[in-house]
Amino acid sequence: MGDYSKALEFYEKDLKITKIALPPNHPDLATSYNNIGLVYSAMGDYSKALEFYEKSHKIREIALPPNHPNLATSYNNIGGVYYHMGDYSKALEFYEKSHKIYETALPPNHPNLATSYNNIGGVYNNMGDYSKALEFYEKSHKIREIALPPNHPSLGTSYSKIGQVYNDMGDYSKALEFYEKSLKIKEIALPPNHPSLGTSYCNIGQVYNAMGDYSKALEFYEKSRKIRETALPPNHPDLAISYGNIGQVYNDMGDYSKALEFYEKSHKIRETALPPNHPSLATSYNNIGEVYYHMGDNKKALEFYEKSHKIREIALPPNHPHLATSYNNIGQVYKNMGDYSKALEFHEKSHKIREIALPANHPSLATSYNNIGLVYYTMGDYSKALEFYEKSHKIKEIALPPNHPSLATSYGNIGGVYNDMGDYSKALEFYEKSHKIYDHALPVRR
Structure with a gap:
């Protein structure tokens, strides 16, 4: 229901009783601490979540053998907090610790191993390493195909995760294909107003929105909203x-x-x-x-x-990617206000965080270079603008598929600089490259 204060109230009552009734290293106390950690994590209070997850983990380390599945759960939960905090190297470290225990403790096609692969795939996807993300999501999916019946909702989740990677890569036809596979399973397996169907409609809506097909996007977002209004408080x-x-x-x-x-x-x-x-x-x-x-x-x-x-x-x-987004957005406003030194200051703050938090060819670093280039372009410093636009473009060529709309934007920006410099043949060359990608990637308007 999302009523976190009520959940905390009851979990804390449970903890008080458990502390009185059981010895200090009893596994049930670890469960109590873990449950409170789950609520804090859902509330976005990650320091509190870590505090309770670590209390839980300490008890499990004392009370349980080293390869007990509950220890894997602890590592997994701690990894999840670091994931939400944007500390992807830490998230990977704990997800991999969890996975090693599951590999030792569980049979090779156990659903928990599929969850492990899924979580590791999610980290690689957020890091912009889409090939690695696909590799782990597909490992997860293979286990679920073996371990679960063909219309199990977890198979729907697998298809959805693979669809998400293709969506992030800008391969919208592939994204739709996997999101629709996911939806078909959920339509068979779940009641018509189940919140998970709402999520499926939402995912399909996101693809149509990215493709610029706004009427289709609204259609699916509205389907999602109607289910959630019926199913949720x-x-x-x-x-x-x-x-x-x-x-x-x-x-x-x-x-x-x-x-x-x-x-x-x-x-x-x-x-x-x-x-x-x-x-x-x-x-x-x-x-x-x-x-x-x-x-x-x-x-x-x-x-x-x-x-x-x-x-x-x-x-x-301090180095979470969302803080970089904040600095970037503030920088864009200063650029629009004509305060170019302030704009550069905030775009460079954004870029520094992304250099620390993300791998070297992450698309968000390309965005940073692009936005710094845009400030120089607006200032009329065309050589600097070209320098940053080209840095941006190089990353996009490595990180994205060849017909991603963001590459079209890059070519368009570089073309714009050549146009303003009076080099019209170069400008045309880049504008035409941009146009070819848009022709291929976006739906035809009728």
Whole structure:
């Protein structure tokens, strides 16, 4: 239900009773600490979550043999916190510790091994290492195909994860193929208003939105929202996600009043359901700021981007990729205001975090170079603009498939610089490269 304060209240009552009734290293105490950690993790209070997960883990280390599956669960949960904190190397370290125990303790096709592979795949996907992500998601899927009946919901989840990688790679036809496989299984296995069906519709909506097919995106986002409104309490965080997704489509369509309406609905739910410094509230402020940015209201955009940033500074570690996003967004506003030195300052802060937090060819580093290039372009410093646009483009060539729309943007930006420099043959060459990709990657408008 997403009622975290109630969950904490009952788990803490359970812990008090368990502490009185059992010796200090009893495995049931570890379970109590683990449950409280789960709630704090869901609330976005990652330091508290780590505190309770580590208490749980210490007991299990004392009470259980070294390859007991519950120790693997501990490592997995700690890995999950580091994953949400954006500390991917730590997340991998703990997920791999968990996986080693499962490999020793469980038969080779046990569903928990599939979950392990899935979690490791998720880290590689967030790191932008899509081939590794696919490798681990496919290992997970193979186990589930052997271990589970053909229409088990976990197989649907496997297809969905593989679809997510293809979506992030910009291979939208593949993404749709896997998301639709996932949906078919869920339609057979689950009741018609199950929240997991809402997630499937949401995923398909995201692909259509990325393809610029906004009517299709809205159709699937609305299907998702209707299920969630039926299945969940009115202030459940997943409803906030639905409203946010619909707001995003309206924002991309340029219907800013509608975008604000849905983003504000999303934000109201999060204010009710989540603690005041939860990262999802930062996302809400960021989204509202983005609408004002597109409306040209730089003052309002800065106000909301800074609210978002303050929460992220409290809730997240100092090199979390979301902080880089905050600095980037603030930099974009300063560029629009004509304060280029401030814009560069914030884009460079963003870039420094991404250099620390992400692998060398992550697409977000390409975004950083692109945005720094854009500031120099706006300042009329075309040689600097080209330098950064080309750095951005090199990363995209390595990290993305050859017809990804982001490569088209790169070619377009480089073409724009040559055009303004008066080198029209070069400009045409790059504009045509851009056009070919858009022709291939995006749906035909009729």
